[in-house]
Amino acid sequence: MEYKDYYKILGISKNADASAIKKAYRKLARKYHPDLNPNNKEAETKFKDINEAYEVLSNVENRKKYDKYGKDWQHAEEFEKAKRQSQQRSSRSSGSRPYGSVDFDEGEFSEFFSSMFGNSGSGGFSRGREVKFRGQDFNAELQIDLMSVYQEHKQTLTVNGKNIRITVPAGVHDGQIIKIKGYGGPGMNGGPKGDLYIKFNIINNTNFERDGSNLYKDVDIDLYTA
Known part of the structure; x- marks a missing residue:
């Protein structure tokens, strides 16, 4: 996976706060x-990179992973799991040195990651290569107006630089989360892809109030009209 400097893409410093990230x-x-x-095409590519950078840096946890692991940030959890497994195997082997006694910096992570997951030569850890890891789950939010809620329709959203066309079910509620299977991060060593979780934010730009599947409005009328 090619390394992309998300800070450079957005034109911000590495200590930029959430407000500066959103503004950029x-x-x-x-x-x-x-x-x-x-x-x-050039503008289209830049637009995708900008969205991808914002998706990562605007998420506190993903930003921490990106800052620590660089281009391999999406596999941070798999790395930590593999590291623990190797640690346990090593501790059971007499005379071996567990990985827990070694400190890894950013530069060493990619080398260790490659050896664990089969990108190196004949060395490395053959048992680690056999382990299949599920891809990371992605989270996204989608804003839709209240009047669009009452019929099924399709919308496009951008997640990690990719445009995804989804079907919004009729009657979706504010804060409701749906899962789209297989639209998360890629798996490792033949493992399955993660899933995409979409949270709906319903914007009420009408003078109606919502009660379940119904809309209502209070209207003052005089006695004779009634």
């Missing part, structure tokens, strides 16, 4: 939006 994203997203740059 909005500015660049407007500049390179496909609607403003029709038939411009």
Whole structure:
């Protein structure tokens, strides 16, 4: 996987706060939006990179993983799990040195990761290569207006730089989360992909109130009209 400097893509420093990240994203997203740059492949690529960078850096946990593991941040959990497994195997072997006694910095992570998951040569850990790891789950939010809720429709959202077309079920509720199987991160060593979890934020831009599947509105009328 090619390393992408998400901070450089958004034009921000590594100690930028959430407000600075959002401000930079909005500015660049407007500049390179496909609607403003029709038939411009370069702008389209930049727009995808901008969205990908924002998806990672705007999420506190993902940002921590990215800062620590770089291009391999999506497999941070698999790495930690594999590290613990190797630690346990080593501790059971007499005279061996467990990985727990070794400190890994950012540069050493990729080398260790490659040896654990089969990207190195004949060395490495053959038993580690046999372990299949499920891909990371992704989380996304989708805003839809209240009037769109009452009929099934399709919408496109961008997750990690990829456009995904989903079907929004009729009657979805504010805060409801749906799972789309197999649209998360890639698995390792033949493991299955993770899943995508989408949280719906319903925007009420009407003068109606919602009660379950019904809409209502209080109206004052005079006695004679009633």
